[in-house]
Amino acid sequence: MSVTTAIVSEDEADIRLDRWFRRHHPNLTQGALQKLCRTGQIRVDGGRVTASTRLAPGQTLRIPPIPLADRPAPPVLDPHLAREAERMVIYRDEHVIVLDKPSGLATQGGPGITRHVDMMLDAFREGDGDRPRLVHRIDRDTSGILLLARTPGVAAKLAAAFRGRDVRKTYWAVVVGRPSPASGVIDQPLAKVGAGAGALVIGASRDDEDAASARSEYELIEAAGRKLSWLALSPLTGRTHQLRVHCESLGTPILGDPKYGGKAAHMEGFPDRLHLHARALDLPHPAGGRLLVEAPLSPHMRETFRTLGFSPGETRPPKRTSR
Template sequence: MKHGPACGIGVSREYRAMSVVILTVSEDEADIRLDRYFRRHYPHLTQGALQKLCRTGQIRVEGKRVEASTRLQPGQSVRVPPIPKAVKPAPDTPRQLDERLVREIKGMVLYQDKQVIVLNKPAGLAVQGGPGITKHVDMMLDGLRAEADDPRPRLVHRIDRDTSGLLLLARTPGVAAKLAEAFRGRDVKKTYWAVVVGRPDPLAGEIDQPLARLGAGANAIMVAADRKDEDAQYARSTYEVVDAAARKFSWLALSPLTGRTHQLRVHCESLGTPILGDPKYGGATAHVDGFKDQLHLHARELDMPHPAGGRLVVTAELPPHMRETFRALGFTPGSTPKPVRRGG
């Protein structure tokens, strides 16, 4: 019997016995459902075909019959019967990046370990590509591989192109799945800082305002929607005035409780206090002479469950245009704490 290469995090070992394949579940694949495990290793296999292979006992875990919903644990053996056209995906070949892009993406790193990377994304840099976008974070991620054969880091969530601040990456597919589940379960606490035009009343509260998409493509915007609108998306945020310059400008701490596109920007507009410099929302009110005409919205803090246990808290320094505005308005942000992981 011929054994394959030793496995590392995120890579299953395999050996072949005749036409049957035996896979060994890796540490990175802990607690993954069997159907998702097969989707990762044999993406062409349909859910119906997988369930049939389970019912007939052709797929087994540790020699036992299983269901598609069975949770797998590291070190378990998975018997894979002959699957027509079961071609393993091609190796994830690193993209050759210009050295300037490598330095740029590495310069954004605030925290990294074996499971996660946290970036401080500058304002104006898109997270992913699209019409007219030739440079974005996603195209630069190969520059964060520690070794050429390491998995390519994966985006866990998104922030707007014009928004600066914290962006979370997973080093492996398994970690990405765990973090995505944490985001869906609202176990991740996100705090944004914004400078808005005006002062909201009351000074703190919750915004429960459904949103709907208007238009399509790059010109699409989100608008406040009636709850009875069939296209309305449930959207909630909290806000608190940290400081104010009379009634002209306010520094808000915002937390999105749902994850809708442009949610905080529309919610601030719905308060009657649009975010300073917003190119899409707030109209002329959002643009004030004497201040940088850039969106003043910053993903300041992430407080999240770490995949290896405990919680990780990371804080991002304000971008230059917001530091300048803070100084002009007399707002004092204080020092930026270093990343800390508690417990685990």
């Protein structure tokens, strides 16, 4: 083994030196890293550094001999899962991948879940590069847009954008009834009751110490009398089952919601599946500008829209703007 060099990439801007080594050489302990820094064996642009030094794109790292076998070989993905993953792609570039997740497919594993998006992500690994990472999650029964980051640095940037509310998420839902007023903001704190698969999220009072602030915008797009309505929903916070509970709190539960809708959410003549769809995502692109993507309605929601005479219009192709 010999001394090597590496260039800090754009998506690793401002990362600490020790975190960079954890990503690229996870077998190197923190103590060993600090010793290599103290003795000057690890350098950045020829200068001495500490484990907490922040890195900038384009800088050159001097890396002394480090034992190999620090990254396991990527698993071999079932070709059927790989093809299924590819069919979900609606946009990709060197930084992000956007999927159109079908209703019924879980985002991640859990008790009783044998198929999920996370187990398919090796389909998008390029060579021995990074495995893409989920940036956010949507419910198993919710269809639509799911965002992946190709590298850890991109994942960190996008996670910060989601936390900073610089991402606009639009969901479509068919709900039972007709909300009044026709648009507004639902400001209803939420609390989780129970644990595991049986846990429920409920509306809570503001002085409940276990409650979390939760706010959602809603707008009535079209209605079939007072029986069923098509709503556009935008969560302003990111709580579990937020939109489902907020719609129920309006007195208009989401059609087919098995957990929060009760008997009112199950109507003869309509698919008995959750009618909630992650329609659009408008976000700052990690390389600059913004990215807008839309996902077409899931098959069961298309069927319901046809039955009710709702007209969703065309799904616009992905669009990336420079500002």
